[in-house]
Structure formats: C-alpha cells, structure tokens
Amino acid sequence: MDPRLHKLLGGNELAALRRRLRRHFERNAPGASPGLLRVGSLSAAEREALALLTGRPPRDAKSMQIDVSLLDAMLRDAGIARSLRDALEQIDGPVVHLAAARAAVEASWSAVVTGCTHPALAGHLQTPAALGLLKRLARQDASVAKRLLEAADAVLRRLPAGGVARAQLAAETLGNAHALDNGQATATLVLATWRHIERGRSDAAETSDSLDGTAEETSGRALDERIRDVWARAGVLVNELARPALLLNVPVQTNETPVCTPGEPAYLSLRRLLRAPPRWAVADLVVFVCENPNLVAIAADRLGVRCAPLVSTDGMPAAAQRTLLSQLAQAGARLRYHGDFDWPGVQIANHVMSTWGAHPWRFGALDYEAAAADAPHTRHSLAGSCIVASWDAALAPAMQRLGLAIAEEAVAAPLLGDLRQE
Known part of the structure; x- marks a missing residue:
C-alpha cells in the first residue's frame, strides 16, 4: 500500500x-x-x-x-x-457485491438441497422449518450442510432398525460411536426427519411428538426420555435397560414362550421389546392399563393368575412403556386406562388415550366423586394447574370443586373387581 x-x-x-x-x-x-x-x-x-x-x-x-x-x-x-x-x-x-453474494449463497444452498437423494430427507427439506434447522446446525455453511445431509442419509437408510444400539449404529455408519449422541447435529437432523416420516404415516406411533418437553415437565431428563422414545420408534436402542415396562398376565401366541410366569409381574426392557418383540395374543382382548406399578403388585397379590391382562405406564410412559403399548394396540388390544386423580394423572391419561386410542377405566367425574366420598383416609389436597380431561369434560370441574387428589391405589378395590377373572 x-x-x-x-x-x-x-x-x-x-x-x-x-x-x-x-x-x-x-x-x-x-x-x-x-x-x-x-x-x-x-x-x-x-x-x-x-x-x-x-x-x-x-x-x-x-x-x-x-x-x-x-x-x-x-x-x-x-x-x-x-x-x-x-x-x-x-x-x-x-x-x-451484496446482491451477487446473496445469489451465490442461495445457489449453494439450492445445490445442497437438490443434491439430497434420500426421499424422506429431501421431502423434509422442502419445509421452511427443516431448511432453517439445517442452516442452524451447519452454522449457515453450505459445505457443512452437505456433509450433514450425507451423514443423515447414511443413518436414515438403516432405519427402522431391529433393535440396534445407537452407539453401534453411529460407529457402523459414521465411524464415531458418539456421532448420534444427544445434541449432535447429525442426530438432531435424523430425529427431525424421522418425526417427519411418522407424521406422513396414518399409523404413526405419535403424530404430534416434539422435543420441547411439552408433554412432560420441561427438564433435561424429560427431554432425554422423549429423544429416547423417538429413537425407539425407529428401532434404535438408547439406554435400553432403563425403565423397563411392567406387565402381568399379558398373553402371547400359543407357540411362543411366555414372557412371564402366570400370576407374577414381569419386566420387559426396551432392548427385548425391539430386538425380539413378543407376538401378543391380544386381538380384540381388553388389556387394562394403570399408571402406578403398585397396582400391578396389588393385583398380583390378590388375584394372581385370575387377573386380567394388566400393564403399568409407571407415570408418563417412557420408551419401553410406549413401545409395549404400541405393540399391544397394533396387535388389536382394546386398551382401558386408569390413573391418579390429580392433574399430572389427567395429563398422562390424555396422552395415553390420544396416542394409543385407550378408553377410560373407572376414570370419569362420577368415579372421582365416589372415590372422594369413599376413601377419605387416603386423599390429599389437589395442587397444580387445572388440566381438562379429553374423555370427560365434567372431571376437571369436579376435581376443582372438591379439591382432592386421590391416588390410584386408594381405589384398588373396584379396579380389582374389574380385573378379576373367574
């Protein structure tokens, strides 16, 4: 100069x-x-x-x-x-020259999108939200985005998997066992695309799934569980031995080894449910679903082999519980649900009924009022924000009026009456 x-x-x-x-x-x-x-x-x-x-x-x-x-x-x-x-x-x-620079950037992103060969991934990228997500993950760098799409393509072509561990899938497809861990760009893109695929299916396990914690409390643990659920629906195992599903007397087809001893509760891990899913013999059979594992224990103690098929969601269902409920629903079971008479219990029930088509099981306004009158020694004050029950508009007003929270175990007697098989 x-x-x-x-x-x-x-x-x-x-x-x-x-x-x-x-x-x-x-x-x-x-x-x-x-x-x-x-x-x-x-x-x-x-x-x-x-x-x-x-x-x-x-x-x-x-x-x-x-x-x-x-x-x-x-x-x-x-x-x-x-x-x-x-x-x-x-x-x-x-x-x-700003206009020329903008045109060059747009051309580079257009080339990235049109170069995507995976049908579902390419279709997803046609939505503004998906393209915006890709740009954020790539930090607005088209060359990085191209590599991300190639990695996501490789993973998506392995899905649905048959119960493969996430770390194994990542190592085999991407050469890095941690490349699909929570928060990794490729994992985020794969999960978003898989949910897009599900929304396009009439028989999707859940068409409104999101990873913002709205269906559960907004916390890191809740978010991790929801991510695990999406992977599970794609046949990928993440922490597959955590929170196994609890069930009692749910039958399998006669030529198959029973999953549990008759009359005794059994746990099925997500690993087992995805890698070797039982062939459930529940077509047009009522399968009762409760919120609390304690009710399963009470039913096993009181009824044993005479108890109707019973499953526990163990609170808001996690990956194993969700997988089991999906398998039972797909096998033709008629699910009937009961939970705690409190606001979290209503929220869980809304979720179970909308997702798996379950019907209420002694879980309406009249049942609540009867429980409030008959079980005064096991009740406590109702706390939290009101949640409307999708299956009974009268339930929430009744709960607000009486102001009592009633645990599921407190109404075990009438529930056991329904579960008793002669």
Whole structure:
C-alpha cells in the first residue's frame, strides 16, 4: 500500500467513513458506472480527509458529493491507487457485491438441497422449518450442510432398525460411536426427519411428538426420555435397560414362550421389546392399563393368575412403556386406562388415550366423586394447574370443586373387581 493512501484514508479514525464509501460499491455491480456518491453526517476529520482526497478546499459542511469517476482519475494520476474502489480494497480487503453474494449463497444452498437423494430427507427439506434447522446446525455453511445431509442419509437408510444400539449404529455408519449422541447435529437432523416420516404415516406411533418437553415437565431428563422414545420408534436402542415396562398376565401366541410366569409381574426392557418383540395374543382382548406399578403388585397379590391382562405406564410412559403399548394396540388390544386423580394423572391419561386410542377405566367425574366420598383416609389436597380431561369434560370441574387428589391405589378395590377373572 502506498504510504500516501494510508495517510489520506487509512487508520481507525476514518474506518466509519471507509465503511460508508464501501457500501456504495457493495450496492453497485462490478463494472457499473461509478456515478456520483453523496456522503453525509461527516465529522471534522472525515471532511478534512475527503477534502484532501478530492483536492477541494475544506468546507464546514455535513455532507459532500463526490464524482467517483473524477476521483478515480485523480488517484490513478497520482499513482496512489487504480480507483477509489481499489483504494478501499487495499486498506480493508475485497469489496463484495451484496446482491451477487446473496445469489451465490442461495445457489449453494439450492445445490445442497437438490443434491439430497434420500426421499424422506429431501421431502423434509422442502419445509421452511427443516431448511432453517439445517442452516442452524451447519452454522449457515453450505459445505457443512452437505456433509450433514450425507451423514443423515447414511443413518436414515438403516432405519427402522431391529433393535440396534445407537452407539453401534453411529460407529457402523459414521465411524464415531458418539456421532448420534444427544445434541449432535447429525442426530438432531435424523430425529427431525424421522418425526417427519411418522407424521406422513396414518399409523404413526405419535403424530404430534416434539422435543420441547411439552408433554412432560420441561427438564433435561424429560427431554432425554422423549429423544429416547423417538429413537425407539425407529428401532434404535438408547439406554435400553432403563425403565423397563411392567406387565402381568399379558398373553402371547400359543407357540411362543411366555414372557412371564402366570400370576407374577414381569419386566420387559426396551432392548427385548425391539430386538425380539413378543407376538401378543391380544386381538380384540381388553388389556387394562394403570399408571402406578403398585397396582400391578396389588393385583398380583390378590388375584394372581385370575387377573386380567394388566400393564403399568409407571407415570408418563417412557420408551419401553410406549413401545409395549404400541405393540399391544397394533396387535388389536382394546386398551382401558386408569390413573391418579390429580392433574399430572389427567395429563398422562390424555396422552395415553390420544396416542394409543385407550378408553377410560373407572376414570370419569362420577368415579372421582365416589372415590372422594369413599376413601377419605387416603386423599390429599389437589395442587397444580387445572388440566381438562379429553374423555370427560365434567372431571376437571369436579376435581376443582372438591379439591382432592386421590391416588390410584386408594381405589384398588373396584379396579380389582374389574380385573378379576373367574
């Protein structure tokens, strides 16, 4: 750089002026007529610099109009720079034509999207939300996005899997056992695409699934469980031995080994349910579903082999419970659900009934009022925000009126009456 150029227009004091001059060239395509340039809101130092640059006497004015062609000729004649644009580029680097740059970026992203060959992934990218997610994951870098799509494509072509561990899937497809861990960009993209695939199926396990914790308390643990659920629906095991599903007397087909001893509760892990799913013999059979594992223990103690098929969600169902309920529903079971008479219990019931088509089991307003009258020694005050029961509009008002929370175990007697088989 010519020292005279630095003296005329360089330095931090004139950086703001140079930015304003650069904007003139950023808006005009390379090769376009330079034209006239008006610069306003000038400081004293900026006025002096422009006066020296153009050879004009200093004026106490807030703005100045510059004939760029004339200034270019002056700079060339002085041997300082080829043009004003060249002078600005020598000081602060290349001037980028904004419209051309935007067009180039759009073209690069278009090439990324059109280059995606996985049908579901390509279809998902046609939605603004999916493309926005990809850009965020790639930090607005199209080359990074291309690599992400290639990785997601490789994983999605393995789905649904038959109970493969997530770490194994990641190692085999991506060469890194942790590449699909929670929070990894490829994992986020794969999960989003899998939910998109589910929403396109009429028999999807859950069409409204999200990873924002709205169906459970918003916490890291709840989010982890929901992520685990989505992987499970894709046949991928994540922490497959955690929170196994509890069941009692649920029959399998006669040529298959029973999953549990008759009359005794049994646990089935997510690993077992996905890797070797039982062939359930429950077509058109009522399978009772309760919220609390204690009710399963009570039923086993009181009824044993005479108890009807019973499953516990163990609170809000996690991956193993959700997988079991999906398998039973797909096998033709008629699910009937009961839970705690409190707001979390109503929330869980709404979820179970909407997701698996379950019907209420002694879980309406009249049942609540009867329980409030008959079980005073096991009740406590109702706390939390009201939640409307999707299956009985009268339940929430009755609970608000009486203000009592009633645990499922407190109404075990009538439930056992329904479960008793002779």
